[in-house]
Amino acid sequence: MKRPRFLPDNLTLMLLTVILTASFFPCTGQVAVAFDWLTTLMIGLLFFMHGAKLSREAVIAGASHWRLHLTVLLFTFAIFPLLGLLLKPALLLIITPDLYLGILFLCVLPSTVQSSIAFTAVARGNVPAAICSASASNLLGIFLTPVLVGMIVVAHGAGHSSLDSILKIVYQLLVPFVAGQIVRPWIAPWIERHKDVLKMVDQSSILLVVYVAFSEAVEQGLWKQLPLYMLVSLIGISAVMLAIIMALATYSSRRFGFNKEDEITVVFCGSKKSLASGVPMAKVLFASQSVGMVLLPLMLFHQLQLMVCAVMAQKYASRKGT
Template identity: 60%
Template sequence: MLRYLRLLFDNFTLVLLAVVATASLLPAHGQGAEVFNRLTAVAIALLFFMHGAKLSRQAIVAGATHWRLHLLVFGCTFVLFPLIGLALKPLLLPLLGEALYVGVLFLCVLPGTVQSAIAFTSLAGGNVPAAVCSASASSILGIVLTPLLVAALLQMQAGSAVSPLDSMVLISAQLLLPFVAGHLLRPLIGGLVERHRVWLGRVDQGSILLVVYTALSASVVEGLWQSVSGARLALLTLVCCGLLALVLSLTAWLGRILGFNREDRITIIFGGSKKSMATGVPMAKVLFAGALLGPALLPLMIFHQIQLMVCAVLAQHYARKGKGLSPKQTPVP
């Protein structure tokens, strides 16, 4: 129960809300904004350097023989999600407006999470080695696939994304190179990274918070809260809830009709339905600029918290079913 509560009510979420409030009330501007922009660039490079250093080669290749499961998780992450975002355009564009709809599309093309997908899979009694492999590979592939998908999906939205070539150059320079450098240096610093995982986790979270503050500050100065009303924010929250519910249902259904066992179905549900804030926030900073940055981040921040809360409840439900604690034993959907 304590583990469940930690997943549902984490300190990082509370601090994130405080950062959003601070950026809304006291946004950085002028010379201060320039300083924060430079700090953010360093923080993003450090964030991806540490991601590369933490990811062992064994974790990357572990379970690679379970290709059907990994292919399904990747398909849900990089094909199913974007197709849903495109299919919902006639509904979402009038409801949310163009800027927030671009943010929803950006959310749909992001890679899955690593830490929380593995944690929920473990808690629910799923296939943890497969979850480690899928989540790790999704994070790496996303560095390349996400900017390409952003360019492809938003090519009709004038000015909302840079060209595919520019995207790849920016991502390679600011995200991929630090990631590769960190991974190549893992033999030298891997022990240090393992011994200080808790402290480095705080560095990760601090980097994300800095990027969120800088990005929202720029958007607030550009009039973010004048263009995004309370009613539209409530609609966006409902959209994120509906999107998560749809993907959770589809991943459960696909796992069942394709004949995966219970443990693999749990892995597919938690691996294929989640989106990474740790990767998404820095990528948004690279791919979007000016007034577009804040709306691009809002759907991700809302979806991130909803997925944590819902998946924490689901993980507990599946864990009880697996232990036979329910009076009416039923298979995982």
């Protein structure tokens, strides 16, 4: 397996390009309306493909290791959000309320799938358990993330009304996802043969949503409201949060008596957040004028988690023994 690099991944580079494009050439008027409709369709397609790709067998296969999976889910959907809430007094001293909402949104997202499994494999951890935990996190995230957004994010002042959010979640996320699961037995072989094409659909959906969101944010004066020191502060906040979560995950794994392979799985699956799920969810759950600000912390955290986990995976891999 190819080693993760301590460099920006291709998606991050494309995201930076899209943000620069939106900063200088934002879409406005009828073009923005057309792009907004297109993003809605792309999000539906994205979640349809998520449903079709997610193997129920992969989730069931490792379910017997329930203590490990419960630990990962607690970090993802309980400890991470609690950390975001506890840090609120300090964070609001250095960042705007909109960016803090982005931090809260980041905290309630599910874990990544591909990178969690890849880093676990490189680190010589429990790969079957990582597949199960990461898949279960993404499956539960379809339901839990909107609920947590309603409980702690919308309560802090942004996002759609509860009824509006529920309706959008149902027809833009859940219906396509369930449809994908239903037709999976018939299209799974086709999906396996066209993974590269489906990856392009995933990335294109993310890039389109980011372009539309940042176009709207630029029109609202994003860069006038966001000085350089605040961007640096966001990077520092992301680093602190990631360090706290990884330290807690390591400590908890050892206290619970997990072996080294299971510890690796908990650390990598429990500390990361999914950009692929977060971008379309933000488009559905938040008012359009706030999506750009909400997504900024997630995009910074995404790159930081890849860089840190690349180093951690190599450190774990270099340990003695099998």
